[in-house]
Amino acid sequence: MNENAAVYFVDRHLDEGRAARTAFREADGAQRSLTYGDLAAQSASFAGALYRHGVRREERIAMIVRDQLEFPVVFWGALKAGAIPVPLNTLLSASVYEAILNDSRASILVVSEQMWDAVKPAIDGNRFLRAVVVIGGERLCDGTECVSFDAFMAGAEPVQTVEAGGDELAFWLYSSGSTGMPKGVRHIHSSLKATADTFGAQVLGMQEDDTVFSVAKLFFAYGLGNGMSFPMSVGATAVLFGGRPTPDGVFAIMAKEKPTIFCGVPTLYAALVAAQEKQGTKPDHCIRLCTSAGEALPRDIGQRWEKLWGAEIVDGVGSTEMLHIFLSNRPGDIVYGTSGVAVPGYEVRLVDEHDEDVAEDEVGELLVRGPSSAEGYWNRRDKSLSTFQGHWTRTGDKYERTKDGRYVYCGRTDDMFKVSGIWVSPFEVEQALVEFPGILEAAVVARADEQDLLKPAAFIVLKEGASVDGEALKEHVKGKIGMWKYPRWVTVVDELPKTATGKIQRFKLRDIEAAE
Structure with a gap:
């Protein structure tokens, strides 16, 4: 075979009679289509x-x-x-x-x-x-x-x-x-079908009559599944958009193309929510389900989106190494602020620095095994050996597991740091920051104080026309997540450095701190 x-x-x-069905439709340019x-x-x-x-x-x-x-x-x-x-x-x-x-x-x-x-x-x-x-x-x-x-x-x-x-x-x-x-x-070859059969079929429940609009681009793993292999696995239609997604542009495409599944990243969801709230109107759409990945979705953004749009965001975590999402919330079983549970067909573990399983509510590195694991890195033998260990793949992400079995993102392994001997998750601090009025986005890194002890430093992006009281913001974070976790320094920036998948490049922020 x-x-x-x-x-x-x-x-x-072709053998199954779908030759005339539209596979892809462009939302920009000449708006061409391809059966x-x-x-x-x-x-x-x-x-x-x-x-x-x-x-x-x-x-x-x-x-x-x-x-x-x-x-x-x-x-x-x-x-x-x-x-x-x-x-x-x-x-x-x-x-x-x-x-x-x-x-x-x-x-x-x-x-x-x-x-x-x-x-x-x-x-x-x-x-x-x-x-x-x-x-x-x-x-x-x-x-x-x-x-x-x-x-x-x-x-x-x-x-x-x-x-x-x-x-x-x-x-x-x-x-x-x-x-x-x-x-x-x-x-x-088999990895493409494996992700379609697991997340695409068993979590999203994608059907032939769906129209999928993925703002996440095809060139990376999350977008490749959303916008190509998942819809193609069932004979559905994907809407392609080659331009830079702005709120007005995305809203216009939704109104014209009427997608039933929308795939984005947290940065975009935050911008869309802010724009929709500013307009004060109900969005025109046919969306039944949304997905988010690339970076953990802040709880506040997920809740505000669902209130505005009446459509859940299935937030999950995946990686280029695993090709798509392997840990996710499910439709009808969403807990914003968590990454849900393992996708059917995948297993996950949380381990300490000795690769021993950690207890509930303890932070550990996330390991995953499943049918879509990569064969390895090209020309990076040492990195391949340290990442792909037998059937298990090291994700480099820190998580904790709650008593009800859900996984909560804490940050990248090399982003975590201790304050007063206690681990601090940059994402937890960032989530508290974006719940403060006027803040659109936030990123947190470690900075040494005058005693050379590490403390949180925050970089924030403000909503249009907003200002922020730094001391009030610090008190807000203290009340939300703990006295020792609040940012000692707050810097307002125009934008945060990110990858194309929406992941914050905190190493660039650390470089800025070092230069200063």
């Missing part, structure tokens, strides 16, 4: 175009592609050819692109026209690229430096999906870089 993921997610739909039949044909032609350019099995196909119709064509076309698609963050700098392209040794690069200026300096002198393909690049490409996507595809013979085993390498994702330079994470 051919276990190539493209057979299940693409080719199967399952179109996708099957175009991805087979893209595989043929790769063969024509001498691509062999397991060669890497780098993708710096916005959320647009060509993304699934390239991704599934590469799998059909037995090549390895490598979707990359579309928000990186040229120097990071250069490092990743050299690290992955990609032989073909596909890039959206809008990204060309950022990408062009990264390919100068690259020894591995044989072709650079620009989507919409007819006027950019002169036939020497790059080739347009249409020219690359012109006359390509469609090919049959190559046979592959479920344990064969399928695609890479580069980690979001919340703690430094991204790492290449290698995933196998």
